[in-house]
Amino acid sequence: MMFDLPEDVREVQQMVRRVANERVAPRAHEIDRSGEYPQDMFDLLRELGMFTLPFPAEHGGMGSQLAAxxxxxxxxxxxxxxxxxxxxxxxxxxxxxFGGDEAQKARFLPGLADGSLRSALAVTEPQSGSDVAGIRTRAVREGDAYRINGQKIWSTNSAVADFVLVAAKTGASDSTGEINFFIVEKGTKGFELGRKEDKxxxxxxxxxALHFEDMIxxxxxxxxxxGRGFKIVMEAFNQSRPIIGARGVGLAQGAMELARDFILERQAFGQAVxxxxxxRWMIADMATGVEASRLLVYRAAALVDAGKTGTELAAAAAMAKRFATDTAMQVAQDAVQLFGAAGISSEVPINRYFRDAKVLQIIEGTNQIQRNIISNTILGRPRTSTRGPR
Incomplete structure (x- = not known):
């Protein structure tokens, strides 16, 4: 790796790498095979105190997006x-x-920090994924409360969460300015957990899926x-986006290492594969893509740690997420090719990397949306035509 990490971040890297190799790797195949929530891995992360890593010291963290x-x-x-x-x-x-008031912070952040609370996010709906402004879940003000009706899909972690951040429209227009997030606690009347996806x-x-019927x-x-909460929360999401890119870097690195070890042991036509x-050129391209992705991700994380916001951070984070996750998909695909017939067996780990990589290109803002963010910072937003399609 060419990036010179600060000493405290390098210590985190060494600790997590050791734990990953010794305690996480032996569980990875079974977690994927069974599709069951890995409570033991959650407990391990809680034991290591990792839930606050990117957040300020007053919440138990390092205040380092790079470390995260x-x-x-x-x-x-x-x-x-x-x-x-x-x-x-x-x-x-x-x-x-970043968006909550002091009472909300006092009520929820300590539990999230020590792992006694688990949370989830609910934005996507059956008719609107990337088109966030098109959500139909409505929150109507009634005195000191809101009545919420609607539904969500693909709410990851909601089955085990103590509360869910639910995006709902508080106004009548179809714009993100009319959207707020609400903390919906488990057991709230009218809140129903729907079908689990087989992913x-x-x-x-x-x-x-989640269903809300007259939920107060x-x-x-x-x-x-x-009318302003959505923008506040979206800025927080921009700050977390480099972490999604980091997941792509790790996945690509792991896939390349598996491919490397496999071909070093194989013979074909009288010589080593x-x-x-x-x-060799395939491996060279993999390594180059991984290193380029890592540098983009670390740069975006460094911008967060330097307090950057707005379009500069949004573009850097979008580049990191887009490039790293596309690279993860390409590396995993090429790694499967190098494994040959073994690569399509469910018993061989590279199969799992290939499937997980595809997910990364879609979640946390599709890579097409990331391209929109990047191009908007360079060209401005596209002008809306007053004419119909040709």
């Missing part, structure tokens, strides 16, 4: 699902930290002022 990225990278190198356990905890933590990858952390949520659980020029 390094930790996720090392875990994702051996087990995508265990790395995911950190991220599903960090995104709501960040949303409440291609990311199988160990459950994703469920206190106004005190709304994050940010009405690793001696064929075409194979």
């Amino acid at each position: 990225c390094v930790a996720v990278e090392e875990l994702a190198r051996v087990c995508y699902n265990t790395a995911y356990l950190l991220i599903v905890q960090w995104v709501p933590f960040g949303a409440i930290l 291609l990858g990311a199988r160990g952390v459950p994703s469920n 949520v206190p106004a005190a659980n709304r994050i940010g002022p009405e 690793s001696d064929f020029q075409g194979v």
